[in-house]
Amino acid sequence: MEAKITQKIFSKFGELLDNGFGSDVVIEVGKEPYIEKFHVHSIVLMAVSPYFRAAFSSNWVNRFNGIIHFEKPNISPSIFRIILNFIYKADLDLKQYKASDICSLIKASDELSIDVLNEHILDFVTQNASRLINEDPVQILQIIFQLDIFSNLRNTFLQKICDNPEKLVKFENFYTLDKYTLIQLLKRDDLNMDEVNIWCYLLNWACSNIQDKLDIKEVEKWESEDFTSLRDLLKDFIPHIRWFQISGKDFLYNVKPFKDVLPEELYDDLVGYNIDKSVKLKSLVILPQRNKNKIPVKVTHKYPTKTSKMSKKVPITMSKKGRAIVI
Numbered sequence: 165m166e167a168k169i170t171q172k173i174f175s176k177f178g179e180l181l182d183n184g185f186g187s188d189v190v191i192e193v194g195k196e197p198y199i200e201k202f203h204v205h206s207i208v209l210m211a212v213s214p215y216f217r218a219a220f221s222s223n224w225v226n227r228f229n230g231i232i233h234f235e236k237p238n239i240s241p242s243i244f245r246i247i248l249n250f251i252y253k254a255d256l257d258l259k260q261y262k263a264s265d266i267c268s269l270i271k272a273s274d275e276l277s278i279d280v281l282n283e284h285i286l287d288f289v290t291q292n293a294s295r296l297i298n299e300d301p302v303q304i305l306q307i308i309f310q311l312d313i314f315s316n317l318r319n320t321f322l323q324k325i326c327d328n329p330e331k332l333v334k335f336e337n338f339y340t341l342d343k344y345t346l347i348q349l350l351k352r353d354d355l356n357m358d359e360v361n362i363w364c365y366l367l368n369w370a371c372s373n374i375q376d377k378l379d380i381k382e383v384e385k386w387e388s389e390d391f392t393s394l395r396d397l398l399k400d401f402i403p404h405i406r407w408f409q410i411s412g413k414d415f416l417y418n419v420k421p422f423k424d425v426l427p428e429e430l431y432d433d434l435v436g437y438n439i440d441k442s443v444k445l446k447s448l449v450i451l452p453q454r455n456k457n458k459i460p461v462k463v464t465h466k467y468p469t470k471t472s473k474m475s476k477k478v479p480i481t482m483s484k485k486g487r488a489i490v491i
Contacts, residue, residue, distance in 0.1 A: 178253040189232040193244045200241035258288045263299035333365045339372035350404040360414040391424040412438040
């Protein structure tokens with residue numbers, strides 16, 4: 165009985181949204197060419213959102229003939245419509261939306277401080293972590309780390325990524341992943357990827373995030389300024405790579421061409437270690453080997469050295485035992 169009453173009440177509220185009766189606010193949402201105007205009610209939005217409560221109560225709010233005119237260019241009309249349907253109609257089935265839409269909804273709801281919607285989304289994200297990671301691992305991982313509401317989920321999401329990092333590093337938008345989130349991933353002992361492949365994916369990420377993007381396949385043509393830019397970007401990542409888990413062959417083909425990126429003392433240690441495993445190291449504390457579930461993975465890199473002028477690819481694959489080999 166109570167559910168039916170609630171349903172009828174929200175049905176009436178929904179009619180107010182659909183026909184705009186009694187509305188006293190016009191919100192222009194989106195950017196050209198996708199702009200839409202919504203006729204809504206200030207008292208409704210103020211009841212659920214401290215953001216709108218502050219915005220509509222301020223002295224600088226734009227009023228014309230008793231109607232508040234407000235703009236939200238950074239939210240898309242489709243996302244704002246979802247939010248309004250939730251507020252007016254209690255209508256929101258998140259299962260029907262793609263991960264990218266859910267991420268956009270999370271950002272908008274957080275900005276507008278709609279707590280009841282934030283809690284609803286949090287429950288959904290908690291129960292559908294695997295699906296969201298499969299669909300858009302980059303964006304969902306960044307949001308998990310950006311917003312405090314998801315702080316308790318961070319370890320869970322990182323663990324799922326670590327179980328199968330290929331989902332992340334081979335995703336088309338991997339290179340848009342922010343530095344902080346990527347470092348949190350590299351710190352993990354359970355990151356299930358061979359160390360040389362971690363290094364190679366990191367190099368590609370870095371080369372794509374430098375202002376003047378570097379062609380990693382033509383490293384022999386780089387200028388000293390290129391190595392300096394790459395070194396500056398990677399300096400905070402260097403301590404989290406398990407350098408001494410990289411084989412001699414992989415060091416030769418995938419680390420040596422980038423010697424100018426590494427601290428000199430670290431590079432000297434790596435050279436010495438690959439010659440004599442008992443050599444005394446000076447540069448840094450050796451991190452423990454990652455606890456990996458050995459799964460087949462194939463990564464192809466081409467890192468020619470300045471001296472060898474290599475023209476063919478250096479494919480890196482994984483043996484059945486999970487060890488990186490060069491062929």
